[in-house]
Amino acid sequence: MGVIVSVSGQKGGCGKSSITVILASYLAYNRKKKVLVLDADTYQKSLITCRQDDIDIIKMGKEAKETSNSIGDRALIDIYEAYVENKKNGIEPYPIIALPLKVDEILSAFEKYVDEYDVILVDMPGSLDNKDYFKVARNFDVIFLPFSSDSFVFNSNYPFIRYMHDKYLGNEEKSRIKHIYWFWNRYDKSTRQSVYSAVSDLMKENLPNVESLDNALGDTKAMSNQKMRNTMTTPIGQFASYGNCENCMQEMCDKILNL
Numbered sequence: 001m002g003v004i005v006s007v008s009g010q011k012g013g014c015g016k017s018s019i020t021v022i023l024a025s026y027l028a029y030n031r032k033k034k035v036l037v038l039d040a041d042t043y044q045k046s047l048i049t050c051r052q053d054d055i056d057i058i059k060m061g062k063e064a065k066e067t068s069n070s071i072g073d074r075a076l077i078d079i080y081e082a083y084v085e086n087k088k089n090g091i092e093p094y095p096i097i098a099l100p101l102k103v104d105e106i107l108s109a110f111e112k113y114v115d116e117y118d119v120i121l122v123d124m125p126g127s128l129d130n131k132d133y134f135k136v137a138r139n140f141d142v143i144f145l146p147f148s149s150d151s152f153v154f155n156s157n158y159p160f161i162r163y164m165h166d167k168y169l170g171n172e173e174k175s176r177i178k179h180i181y182w183f184w185n186r187y188d189k190s191t192r193q194s195v196y197s198a199v200s201d202l203m204k205e206n207l208p209n210v211e212s213l214d215n216a217l218g219d220t221k222a223m224s225n226q227k228m229r230n231t232m233t234t235p236i237g238q239f240a241s242y243g244n245c246e247n248c249m250q251e252m253c254d255k256i257l258n259l
Contacts, residue, residue: 002034002114003259004176005142006122009157015146015185017046018229019217020123023144026249028094029086029234031257033118035094037231038109040101040136041125047231051096054232058083075227082233093232101125103135110139119256128160138168138175142256146185146217149195158202165207180209181255183248184216215251218243 007016007023020037028035039047061080064073086092099105101124113120122140124133137143145161147154161182168175182203184196203210220243222228228239240246 002036002117002120003141003256004110004114004120004122004139005144005256006124006137006140007144007146008124008137008140009126009145009153009160015148015217015223016126017041017050017123018223019144019146019185020121021047021050021229021231022223022235022245023249023252024094024119024121025231025234026253027119027121027256029091030249031253032091033257034116036113036117036120037094037096038106038120038122039096039098040106041123045098047096047123048098050229051093051231054226054230057226057230058232078236079226079230079233082236086233096231101130101132101136103132106132106136107139134163134168137164138177141176141178141259143177143180144213144252145180145182147182147199148184148186149188149191149199150186154199161210162207165210169209178259179211179255181211181213181252183213186219187216187244188219213248213251213255215244215248217245217248 007020009016024035024037027033037047039045041047057076058080061076061083064076065080097109099109106122110120122136124137128134143164145157147157161180164177164180168177169180200212203212222239222242225239227237228235228242228245234240235245
């Protein structure tokens with residue numbers, strides 16, 4: 001049976017969709033697992049859009065490789081060559097399916113696909129307005145929740161993670177959630193360490209069953225680069241090391257696959 005996972009959070013723009021893409025790509029192309037992504041972000045459908053953009057990038061990379069060796073085309077060619085290498089190894093792009101945030105439709109998808117895929121990743125909206133949000137979320141096996149030193153992110157995501165901890169984590173009658181992990185996203189070494197320590201202490205004191213990751217994602221603009229956030233390849237070359245990306249993704253993969 002597959003594992004159902006979500007990078008969740010109440011704060012839109014906290015990085016959950018970008019992290020979902022990179023994590024899905026690591027699981028599929030690095031760990032060679034059969035992955036399905038459900039895009040349940042009803043309004044944005046950002047992962048569906050990302051996949052279409054990536055398909056276009058592959059086409060442009062193929063054309064650039066066949067017609068030009070200019071420096072300006074190098075990024076496109078690198079992405080295309082990484083995609084071709086996956087294909088040579090028999091690794092196909094993982095499917096991304098758009099679904100409305102309706103509990104009946106999403107649970108039907110879980111039932112349909114959970115035995116077919118090793119991991120199902122669900123991209124949720126950055127808002128809890130939909131009445132079905134928690135009805136869906138309590139059916140995840142694992143939740144990863146990104147925090148940053150931004151007070152807006154903390155003030156949105158902390159109440160969410162506390163609610164999930166108090167109501168659902170470990171409550172087998174109401175939920176299948178086995179683990180909730182929190183981690184730092186956009187970790188900035190120039191920020192006073194007391195800010196990070198205060199949040200860590202608060203989490204340990206009030207949410208004892210929520211686990212922290214050892215690795216953090218750094219504060220880097222590379223997260224939006226085509227060589228890093230791509231549904232057809234893992235981060236390419238030096239991009240894998242930017243912001244501690246590879247170490248963080250590998251730790252997340254380990255948590256999922258060792259469940």
